[in-house]
Amino acid sequence: MTFKYNNVYINEVSTITGPKEGEGPLSKFFDKSYSEYYMGSDTWEQAEIKMNTENIDLLLNKSNKSKKDVDIFISGDLLNQIVASSYAASTLNIPYMGIYSACATSTEGIIIASNMIEGGLINNSVVNVSSHNNASEKQFRYPVEYGGPKPVTQTFTVTGSASALISNKKSNIKVESATLGKCIDSGVKNVFDMGSVMAIAAADTIDKHLKDTKREIGYYDLILTGDLGMYGKNLLKDVLKDEYGYDTRNVDDSACMIYDINKQSVYAGGSGPACIALVTYSYILNLMRQGKLNRVLMVATGALMNPTMVNQKLSIPSIAHAVSLEVIS
């Protein structure tokens, strides 16, 4: 399902990260980075909630808006019952929609907001995502204190909160169109190789978007996937080339940009819903504002993994949603 927008813009963004992102190559583009994982809170979960509440305050300050100016708060994260979003929402006093699409949550949120803005139902929305490495590891795998070794195809969940104010008020970054993806069961059961799980969904959504918009792949200066990691990115490029016949020179992956994979002990790269949102809202928007990129397809990718279903030997479904961002004058 592809949507075309004439009246939707990103007005402002804000980003807060954890320590490893703050030591990474994109460090200077983030609004704030904490030097340790508790961030002054008692628990990792509460640290993630704190990042969200702080980050939304920051976004509203940067936008010269107050909470009552915001029509809808849309948010999701990786914690069970998306509590990093809901507990943040309980401090905001803004009508709230909770969403879950694993690491594809950021673009699901942008699509919901953009559809309501384009349709004239709302004027604006704050769309937020977060993830926290230690809280995620504890919930999905083992507490990090366990210190278990991991295979090279594993990714490192990004710690951070990324927010965007999206509205019908013109800015230089337009949300030009979007494609809502389908949930795909690729048959993969390897919980340590989410990149391969998601690559199939990413290829499907990219192809659907290009066909629906009747565009060549070269229309975009950059097609940026969410968190495939080194191995998933290579698989995506192979699939796009061999199965769909695309030239993939403009395809890159946020997971391979947010960290220095060779130096930072992050296995195959970053992951988590915050990964592509942090990279896009900081580094990529900066390149767009400098005129170095004009058209970017943001393709957040989610592995809808649940440890109970993995233990029941079910394969892991995946999904990808694409949002086209364009610089306008």
Add this chain to the structure above:
Amino acid sequence: MTFKYNNVYINEVSTITGPKEGEGPLSKFFDKSYSEYYMGSDTWEQAEIKMNTENIDLLLNKSNKSKKDVDIFISGDLLNQIVASSYAASTLNIPYMGIYSACATSTEGIIIASNMIEGGLINNSVVNVSSHNNASEKQFRYPVEYGGPKPVTQTFTVTGSASALISNKKSNIKVESATLGKCIDSGVKNVFDMGSVMAIAAADTIDKHLKDTKREIGYYDLILTGDLGMYGKNLLKDVLKDEYGYDTRNVDDSACMIYDINKQSVYAGGSGPACIALVTYSYILNLMRQGKLNRVLMVATGALMNPTMVNQKLSIPSIAHAVSLEVIS
């Protein structure tokens, strides 16, 4: 945030339940009820997935539609990472939005779909919710085999899947307006009294809806909350009367209707996202089609509870979203 719709209708609904709902007072209104909790699947989680896939097939059959006719599938449930929805979505080949608002998920889904239909972005959507008693108990509390006693304020999670086809094609049931609620921290930490947690959010959303639409409470033939249970329903009525000054004679609660509370060992009544959706899509729509109810405000209520946060001694946030349904000729 209140939305007014001129062009949104419920075209068809379908309902599948577990055994206790099939033995309850609304039994004859459901499309199908299983006589035991596994439903031919190996696990309770897979039984919930099966209910969803079967129920969506049933909905499409009743509607004379095929999967490719559906623009968007919107779904949520109580399982971690909403897997009952996502694994069902992976069999559908329909663009998918995962949502989470605990037991307020049904009306969040209707609002997202209605906004996109009213705005002209899509023509139709299948909106689905589910819950499964044994899968929920295992995840949020203890496996049912444990047989632990429960306090009287506890509710019994409904087993069922409830789907609606919503579109811009006129039918006799109009989605007339809706109010998206705010997430409210009521300060309650008692995980065995979710009804009291949610009553505050329900009162806030009902009041907001009536003020935004400039309606008296008597405008509605029925204001139906989601799953407050006996104690929560009484608290809601007290709050609406004492704090807001409303006459509450038309306020009732789905949790008190889906079971015979005196005979069925369900403590304070039903709960779960399927509770209000099953009651509305079966019994209430039947009364509306018979002309016995003309205007119904469906107020799904969610306690955004997470065992990890409860163990960390945080209070439980809650939310309620309201949808106004009207019979039209």
